[in-house]
Amino acid sequence: MADHNALPLIILTEKFASLPGIGMKSAQRIAYHVMTMDENSVEEFAQALLDAKKKVHCCKVCQNLTEREVCPICGDPNRMKSVICVVESPKDVTAVERTHEYGGLYHVLHGLLSPMDGITPDKLRIRQLLARISGGGTEEVIMATNPTVEGDATALYIANLLKPLGIKVSRLAFGLPVGGMLEYADEVTLYKAIENRNLI
């Protein structure tokens, strides 16, 4: 924005433009929209940002984001404790939950292996997964990472760590479009992928 614009508006526009999927035009439009919101709504928005950052942290068991010490899924007595579904990020937990067909637990890696980008196994929550499994009770681990190069490499890496421990390791079926993103899959496709999972 040109220098005739009010500085706080320029700053706000740049903040919005720094978010994923928002360009400068959209950011400017949103910043002007904020100006038309009433003051209470803007304060609630600012507080929502601070609350999400301060109150939400990782579940000490599955590493999913939660405001409690142990997330509702890990704390649910009705979930199967013997199956762990390993995903890249919290939004993938939401995607699998939307199928309403999976009754086991999760483990969130918070990333995928990508040595070129400096993401080595110690950067992911793999250590925590191994610690969980060494506690006993796990029969199967479903690798539900995206069907991309990094997703496949991560699945294979973790499978090779777990198979010597006598754990069954499976992979989502390639009902998912290869190269696509798990979070955008429709419920039926994702459920089929869970149903047709294969041993690796």
Next chain:
Amino acid sequence: MADHNALPLIILTEKFASLPGIGMKSAQRIAYHVMTMDENSVEEFAQALLDAKKKVHCCKVCQNLTEREVCPICGDPNRMKSVICVVESPKDVTAVERTHEYGGLYHVLHGLLSPMDGITPDKLRIRQLLARISGGGTEEVIMATNPTVEGDATALYIANLLKPLGIKVSRLAFGLPVGGMLEYADEVTLYKAIENRNLI
């Protein structure tokens, strides 16, 4: 998002989804992105929201958004005081300024006439425009509202108020694509539209 998600994250997602041009999927992606930002950045973002809302208000002359009492354009001694370009919103001021060809002043209406939506003349800053012009010194008013039904109706309504006062009233040339939005016009098209403006 399902109920396994942390409440502050659900609230933040809904806040982002309430902004123009952001759907639920994008809002969720952005909320998760906020979780990966460091705490300082999130606090700066929240502060930018509050600052924009609290420090920015309307210029008492042209009604554009500014942090000063009188905006930099109205306060610039080098701008032609005899021409006023009337626009719908502050982002249209930015669009016209980008042409680097207009040296007059602006007046921001903060909306367009739309009686079906309850936007009658008293809801716009038309009274302030008349007060400015009755102060003397204005020779021409350029109606630079969007080339839409509401934009044309607003231009005509204001033209009919001003012509009895002996003010020359012109309209942007229809070099703009009809039905399009002024803020997305490229600089050359918009400059041609200013150059070829017609008396109404």
